[in-house]
Amino acid sequence: MSTVLILGAASDMAVAIAKKYAGEGHAIQLAARNIQRLQPLQSDIAIRYNTTCTVHEFDALNFNSHQAFFDQLPVKPDITVCVFGYLGENETARANWAESEKIIHTNYTGAVSILNVVSNYYAAQKKGVIAGISSVAGERGRQSNYIYGSAKAGFTAYLSGLRNRMFPENVHVVSVQPGFVYTRMTENLTLPPLLTAQPEQVANTVYKAVAGKKNVVYVKWFWRWIMLIIKSIPEFMFKKLKL
Numbered sequence: 001m002s003t004v005l006i007l008g009a010a011s012d013m014a015v016a017i018a019k020k021y022a023g024e025g026h027a028i029q030l031a032a033r034n035i036q037r038l039q040p041l042q043s044d045i046a047i048r049y050n051t052t053c054t055v056h057e058f059d060a061l062n063f064n065s066h067q068a069f070f071d072q073l074p075v076k077p078d079i080t081v082c083v084f085g086y087l088g089e090n091e092t093a094r095a096n097w098a099e100s101e102k103i104i105h106t107n108y109t110g111a112v113s114i115l116n117v118v119s120n121y122y123a124a125q126k127k128g129v130i131a132g133i134s135s136v137a138g139e140r141g142r143q144s145n146y147i148y149g150s151a152k153a154g155f156t157a158y159l160s161g162l163r164n165r166m167f168p169e170n171v172h173v174v175s176v177q178p179g180f181v182y183t184r185m186t187e188n189l190t191l192p193p194l195l196t197a198q199p200e201q202v203a204n205t206v207y208k209a210v211a212g213k214k215n216v217v218y219v220k221w222f223w224r225w226i227m228l229i230i231k232s233i234p235e236f237m238f239k240k241l242k243l
Helices: 010-025 035-049 063-071 088-093 097-125 146-169 199-211 222-232
Strands: 003-007 027-032 054-058 080-081 129-133 172-177 216-218
Touching: 003 010, 003 088, 010 027, 010 035, 010 080, 010 199, 027 035, 035 054, 054 216, 063 097, 063 199, 080 097, 088 097, 088 146, 097 146, 129 199, 146 172, 146 216, 172 199
Parallel strands: 003 027, 003 080, 027 054, 080 129, 129 172, 172 216
Antiparallel strands: none
């Protein structure tokens, strides 16, 4: 039975991923800033799926704590899924550096910090899997969310480079590219139903991608082609669009 560490375990996508892995017989480690918030989920998983489920305090923005956090895990995970993120509000972030900083550090710096720790351990063990939840928003900057998108672009590039670096160490890295997803983070947005996934679809995609040793996966397959079209629009035209 493998152990799966979920980083950012309080989000809707993370809950779905945890339940998917628990349902497949894996032990679960839930990690988030507020462990009290995780306790009902811990009890539900342990009872519903008859598997081991533990909770661990983890703050993505407390970079100096990440090595100690990983070191104190009583069982080191075989699979690590990095789910945490922060959408924020682009116009607020333009005017307020604190909001920009939170977006950038949550979506990029914090992820790099903890995954450096995890990947170093896996490299030493010559085994392990990392799955990072990035975003199609990182594939081309758009006026509506370019600060969030730029952070996700950095994370996508990081995962690509990490995959390249870890391949000789027998460590696999999966990049997961959701499009729109119905979550608490997006509940104030008007999302197109056809293009929007449920958290359970994200969970199934992650599970299949890890099991199949995929490199880059899109939760809804057509997002690959949508983004290919968007990236192919010449800049002199693209800059005039409202996206």
